[in-house]
Amino acid sequence: MTEPAITDPYRVKPGDTLSSIARRCxxxxxxxxxxxxxxxxxxxxxxxxxxLSESSAFGVTALFLDALRHPIENLPFMLKFDGRTVTGRTGANGMTARQVTQSAHSDVEVWVQTVEGTWQQVTRTLSGYGHKLLTLVSGSIVVPGNTEPLPQGAPAKPSAPAPAKPAPGVPQPPLPKPASGTPSKNNPAVKTRKTKGPQGQPVLKIEVDIPQGLAALFGNYQGGEITEAQWEQAAAYLQCEAAVLKAFAEVESGGHLSFWRLNHADGANIPAVLFERHYFSRLTGGKHDKTHPDISWPTGYRKKSRLGKSDKKMHDGRVDADDIYGDYASAYLRLINAYRLDAQAALKSCSWGKFQIMGNNFALCRADDVETFAASMCTSEFAQLRLLCGYIRNKPGTRIKALGIEMSLWGAVKAKNWQAIAFHYNGPDYKTYGYDSKLQAAYEKYRKKA
Known part of the structure; x- marks a missing residue:
């Protein structure tokens, strides 16, 4: 009887022995x-x-992606391992050819050539067992362009236009139009076109298409800060002091950052968000972890202070630029990329607005679905406050072992129990970041102003 063909790698079956597997392969x-x-x-x-082979056991391939997750083609690279240096350029898929190290303990360095022609090391890791795919995500977008001479007397860099203010009666500036120009070969979502700066300088304008679903959400903006009467109205609904609710905003978003501009000068007002990749990984069953670890991974982002340090929980064993929290622009790039993969999971994986409420908690906020929740977050500060009220009243009570009590978030808010509030709102590790102390200090500040 002929034994069935054996694949590499091979999953051990009942009755297998190492000698029988060796004989078959x-x-x-x-x-x-x-x-x-x-x-x-x-x-x-x-x-x-x-x-079942050295190639599958100790193979290493590097994949280079731009900030919007598209392959970077024709990028000069160097791979250094086992005393060897392999040079080349990435293909249309942004990948290097597979290399085979001597062992799982081989040290692998990945270098790329900058636009200035110098070489820069971007990562270093152990080969490990199994074919290792190193996914390296740039913070930049790669587009072709040629330099042109400046008009005589024009400054080298056009001055940035001042931020525009919405016209009376029109609280929301125009939403971004679809990107125009020539699609980038490296990234079809990015289009480039030549134009002129205010002093006649040649400018290469780069535009990125925003998914229509997100653009539609941004169109709900009505504007307006929370008034004192609205703070008191929410406090009366929750039977607490307004200063307690203001403390939530102070700790979660600095007390004032609820919306920011999509573009510096003329962009739409959009809610502040923080994208959490471990939520996205869990909500999508981890199916994007291997291909998109910067936006889908079981472990959340690290603080910037961890950049470059070893970390076994990261996809390549160290904290790279795609493993740390960035600014709001970085968060929106991550949201846009995740939205293209799974719109609902992406919306659920963000904390939104003035009070940084996770989209996955939409039901507790009395929203019918996550799209309704996100639309309210995009509307106004008062709409965000109303969502907070629903979240506080509906979050179930639980036994808090560290405090020896059973209390709901609403009960903690009414009692001003800062530890219980922080436990419910920031998680059981609230002490690590001192959330309870920060909430109490913010409350005291606003209480004195009342």
Whole structure:
């Protein structure tokens, strides 16, 4: 009877032995031990993955993507490992050719050539067992362009226009129009066109298409800060002091940042968001983790202070630029990219507005669905406050072991129990970041102003 063909890698089945697998794939037991780090050839587990060649065991490939997750073609690179240096240029898929290291403990360095022609190391990692795909995401967008001479007397850099104010009766500036120009070969969502600056300088204008669903949400903006009467109205509904609610805003968004401009001068007003990739990973079943680890990964983003440090929970074993929290522009790029993969999961994976409420909590905020929740977040500060009121009243009570009490968020708000408030609102690790102390200090500040 002919044995069935064997694939590489191979998943161990009941009745398999290392010697029988070696015989079927034409390898030796010693080779399989080395390629899989097996000390005892007699110990195999059903379902265990075995690598049947040096290429599948110690292969390394680098994938280079731009800020919008599109492959960077024709990028000069160097891979350094085992005393060797491999140079080349990425293909249309943004990938290097697969290289094979000597062992799982081989140190691999990845270098790229900058626009100035210098070489820069972008990551360093161990080969590990199994084919390792290093996904490296740039903070930039790659587009072609040629320099042109400046008009005589014109400054090298056009002066930035002053931020525009909405006209009376028109609270929301125009939403972005579809991008126009020539699609970038590297990224079809990015279009470029030549224009002139205010002093006649040649300018290469870069525009990025925003998904229509997001643009429609931004169109709900009505504007307006929360008035004192509205603060008191919300406080009466929750049977608490207005200063408690103001403390939420102070700690979560600095007390004032609820909306910002999509573009510096003429962009639409959009709510402040913070994208959380571990939410997106969980909500999508991890199916985008391998291809989009910068926006989908079981472990959340790290603080900027961790940049460049080793971290086994990161997809390549260290904290890179795509593993840290960025500014609001970075958060929106992440939201846009995630929205294209799964719109609902992307909206649920953001904390929104003045009070930074997670979209996944839309039902607690008395919204019918996450789109309704996001539309309200895009409307006004008062709409965001109303969502906060729903969240506070509807979040279930629980036993807080560290405090020895059972209390709901609403009960904690009425009692001004800052530890219980922080537990419900910021999670059980609230002490790590001192959220309870920050909330109390903010409350005291606003109480004195009352």
């Amino acid at each position: 034409g390898k030796t037991v010693r080779e399989l031990q080395r390629w899989n780090g097996l000390r005892d050839p007699n110990k195999l587990a059903v379902g265990q993955t075995l690598y």
